[in-house]
Amino acid sequence: MPSPFSGPFAHLADLREIPIPPQAPAHALVRGYRETPLDLTDSRAAEPLVEVTSLGIAAANHYAHDRNPPYYAVMPGSIPGVWLREGAAARLAAVNARLADAGLELLTLDGWRSTALQAHMHDVWVPNALRQRFPGKSEAEIAREVGLYWAAPTVDPRYPAPHATGGAVDLTLRWIDSREPLWMGSLFDETSGLAHPDHFERASDTVAFSDEEARRNRRLLHHLMTEAGFAQNPTEWWHYGHGELMWARLTGAPAGFYGMADPPV
Numbered sequence: 552m553p554s555p556f557s558g559p560f561a562h563l564a565d566l567r568e569i570p571i572p573p574q575a576p577a578h579a580l581v582r583g584y585r586e587t588p589l590d591l592t593d594s595r596a597a598e599p600l601v602e603v604t605s606l607g608i609a610a611a612n613h614y615a616h617d618r619n620p621p622y623y624a625v626m627p628g629s630i631p632g633v634w635l636r637e638g639a640a641a642r643l644a645a646v647n648a649r650l651a652d653a654g655l656e657l658l659t660l661d662g663w664r665s666t667a668l669q670a671h672m673h674d675v676w677v678p679n680a681l682r683q684r685f686p687g688k689s690e691a692e693i694a695r696e697v698g699l700y701w702a703a704p705t706v707d708p709r710y711p712a713p714h715a716t717g718g719a720v721d722l723t724l725r726w727i728d729s730r731e732p733l734w735m736g737s738l739f740d741e742t743s744g745l746a747h748p749d750h751f752e753r754a755s756d757t758v759a760f761s762d763e764e765a766r767r768n769r770r771l772l773h774h775l776m777t778e779a780g781f782a783q784n785p786t787e788w789w790h791y792g793h794g795e796l797m798w799a800r801l802t803g804a805p806a807g808f809y810g811m812a813d814p815p816v
């Protein structure tokens with residue numbers, strides 16, 4: 552049933568009422584997704600990277616400036632702008648076209664990512680932060696926790712990390728006029744259960760307006776992105792992919808078709 556508070560969302564209000572499906576099957580599927588085949592003979596494998604702003608898509612690379620909680624620093628290996636494969640960027644433009652009448656747009660936070668940045672986050676920054684937060688955890692437990700939220704870096708072209716392909720994107724929703732992001736219930740790059748897309752679906756006993764709002768906004772983003780052909784990382788409300796290995800594993804496609812992409816700048 553549409554919410555009585557749905558006014559500004561216009562024709563998109565209904566999407567805020569449809570629950571995100573339970574993510575347990577997706578959690579099981581993504582295990583070992585880097586072993587999924589990659590078909591680089593597919594014509595889409597040759598698509599260039601494009602800067603998303605060239606298609607009118609808003610971008611603020613979260614790793615390339617220092618007002619970026621929880622880091623508050625420009626991260627080593629970051630690049631200015633958000634770059635994606637042409638086909639993935641075109642799908643975002645189609646999502647923006649659906650959002651425009653409601654005064655909303657996507658705000659992309661990262662696309663193609665260097666191996667240097669992936670390695671810094673996966674091997675250094677995130678494990679160090681988790682060691683401080685959980686001094687009692689073993690190194691194996693820390694590594695497992697990091698792996699829930701960050702893909703291991705590699706230069707082996709058979710097993711590219713999602714963002715190394717230009718087919719993965721981190722993003723949120725914002726109002727076009729005020730540029731105010733919608734409330735999603737956690738920081739971007741949260742590394743706890745709060746980041747899981749269905750977190751607020753399961754928290755059914757909550758009576759907080761904040762949680763209800765996050766639940767509805769995550770649903771809106773989820774349905775728009777999956778209807779546009781993206782697959783959602785089951786541990787992150789902001790991470791979606793198309794054409795890369797996690798997408799292939801989650802959608803049941805026989806292979807991914809975006810391999811590692813050369814740096815755009």
Ligand SMILES: C[C@@H](N)C(=O)N[C@H](C)C(=O)O
Nearest residue numbers: 700701702713714721740
């Ligand atoms: C944590 C986040 N920004 C991210 O992109 N995670 C995925 C799984 C990745 O590292 O590819």
Ligand SMILES: [Zn+2]
Nearest residue numbers: 719720721790
């Ligand atoms: Zn991501």
